[in-house]
Amino acid sequence: MIFRQLFEPLSSTYTYLLGDEQTGQAILIDPVISSMERDLAELRSLGLRLAYTLDTHIHADHVTAALELKRATGSRIAAPAFDRLACTDVGIEEGKPFELGGIRLQPLHTPGHTDGHFSYLLGERVFTGDALLIEGCGRTDFQNGDTDTLYRSVTEKLFALPDETLVYPAHDYKERFVSSIAQEKLRNPRLGKGKTLEEFREIMAGLKLPYPTFIDYAVPGNRQCGVCPSDLPDNLAGYCRKMSASPQG
DSSP states (O other), X not given: OEEEEEEETTTTEEEEEXXXXXXXXXXXXXXXXXXXXXXXXXXHHHTOEEEEEEOSSOOSSSOBSHHHHHHHHOOEEEEEGGGOOTTOSEEEOTTSOEEETTEEEEEEEOOSSSTTOEXXXXXXXXXXXXXXXXXXOOOOSSTTOOHHHXXXXXXXXXXXXXXXXXXXXXXXXXXXXXXXHHHHHHHOTTXXXXXXXXXXXXXXXXXXXXXXXXXXXXXXXXXXXXXXXXXXXXXXXXXXXXXXXXXXX
């Protein structure tokens, strides 16, 4: 399998490219519209054809490239069935593997950051979206997020994976690329070292995070699988402007 980790700097989003060498087909997990040309160039350089885009959840900090990539390449859109998006081609459900050639992803419903959030297990890797970050986790104060639910998703599903499982999150803000289940169980300040639900509630309640900059535009656009609004203010134009960025990982 071909694997690439790609970084979009404005929203600090990781996109993951999974390529099947036998069929020449690929999946992009959490593609970002402003980095679409970078992703297409990466696919071309590897001699791969994009078969699917796959989002972990309805994002609030960037617009997915799913729809524009479908228009450009004929790829299909896969996303959690929970969200009932009319624009998706394949609805992802827990217990039903998502396969492309030799790539076999096990979907895990990990709500709490959003109610429709999914993580994807691929052998010794797990793509955790915003549910579990490196030494952190997604916030729970919008999009039907719920602190108690996120605690259960992480401690009962993700922390139940083998310790050596590599954790690839949807974001990192400190130039880190990968963690592991063992590391997060030990070092995650919000959920590690056996944090109780009561402790986690207190931590999350004390974050006092600002209102998300792009949420009022990203969520409606992502419910359409990636539509940039026509009324985007100039100071937010970069979120939808096509740009190139260097791959990482």
